[in-house]
């Protein structure tokens with residue numbers, strides 16, 4: 165027999181005010197439910213046993229809309245990974261995010277699971293997070309005392325830990341407009357296509373006359389959180405880009421990571437392949453700045 | 456815990472039933488509605504045996520609360536045949552011998568249904584990408600892909 169979930173109080177608030185109010189009342193005993201892909205199996209395995217589940221799907225102010233706005237684009241917190249992957253807007257203007265989600269194998273997981281749920285699980289192996297790091301995304305969170313914007317690279321505190329308070333709800337992901345001549349790339353290394361990453365990497369590069377104007381690089385699965393590779397970025401920013409410099413930046417990235425050994429890979433291998441992946445994503449990003 | 460009313464449609468039939476909030480969609484389908492064609496195996500999103508269509512899109516009934524299906528239209532494997540006539544996907548599976556133990560078949564067929572609804576003429580690569588989240592322990596993948604092709608051509 166399969167284990168059933170432990171009983172809990174189920175709430176289906178109609179407004180954010182009602183939802184954050186309910187969360188404040190239940191405190192750390194409550195969990196918000198977006199689509200359940202991560203939550204339900206963890207409840208079944210008794211890793212968590214929330215006393216109260218707050219389903220976000222019926223909240224009036226929440227949606228799954230992916231649309232451009234004056235500053236760039238926004239993704240509603242209820243948007244599924246699959247709808248983001250298939251969005252023409254995302255493919256055209258934020259290709260690195262499309263590429264990252266396309267690398268996740270299971271169509272069912274992507275059809276059901278939300279990108280925000282993926283971020284909140286806070287695994288350093290998320291494929292979505294590095295893409296959002298290099299796109300300089302911001303997360304909008306609403307709590308009882310109002311809303312705040314959290315830059316994605318300040319969102320994570322550790323494995324399974326974010327800066328989100330127990331009574332805060334994410335309502336959208338905001339993506340800034342990318343300047344002209346910008347390109348991005350994502351790559352990951354896996355045991356089998358449906359497994360999570362041993363290492364993954366993303367880069368977003370803006371060029372002007374052969375010189376790197378702006379660059380962001382992020383690597384996942386090599387530390388308790390996804391990491392921005394600032395030293396590697398410094399190697400590139402303001403300089404003429406050639407193969408030699410890309411190699412140098414990739415080495416700087418490998419020097420900056422502190423991976424662990426686990427069932428998927430060894431620390432040493434992860435360090436070595438960080439260099440390879442960063443090189444690959446920079447090459448892809450550079451190629452795409454020309455398109 | 457207090458029971459809640461769940462209104463939803465399964466294979467076109469509207470239901471109004473009482474469910475306990477901790478019940479998954481899989482449990483309600485199998486145990487309350489006796490629709491045991493939907494399987495459960497890993498219970499954690501890895502195998503696709505529990506796949507159902509929610510408003511036409513493939514999702515995992517093991518990882519979804521039943522109450523999250525409120526007002527939705529669920530299709531299970533029992534909903535494929537119409538008026539005693541098997542669906543062309545089911546016929547394809549029979550014709551190509553794509554069923555061994557049969558445990559993965561409901562999930563596989565619903566994935567192929569979702570694929571053909573989106574893309575009536577998929578390539579072999581598109582079919583494999585679509586069933587990547589479905590495990591066949593009998594490892595009959597080649598015949599499953601042949602069956603999907605046969606259904607697309609039927």
Ligand SMILES: Cc1cc2nc3c(=O)[nH]c(=O)nc-3n(C[C@H](O)[C@H](O)[C@H](O)COP(=O)(O)OP(=O)(O)OC[C@H]3O[C@@H](n4cnc5c(N)ncnc54)[C@H](O)[C@@H]3O)c2cc1C
Nearest residue numbers: 196198199200201202203277278281282284290291334500
């Ligand atoms: C078989 C399988 C394969 C996978 N493969 C990959 C992979 O290759 N790469 C990858 O990156 N991911 C992968 N995932 C992870 C998957 O993307 C996430 O589990 C899924 O997106 C979670 O989304 P959800 O909407 O179902 O969240 P839920 O399960 O509903 O919630 C997850 C967590 O997020 C919190 N939460 C959700 N929404 C909000 C919100 N709006 N505000 C505040 N908190 C919120 C919940 O409280 C909970 O703690 C895989 C998962 C499975 C099961």
Ligand code: FES
Nearest residue numbers: 496498503505517
């Ligand atoms: S039983 Fe749901 S995915 Fe395996």
Ligand code: FES
Nearest residue numbers: 556559591592593
């Ligand atoms: S036929 Fe046995 S699991 Fe696929």
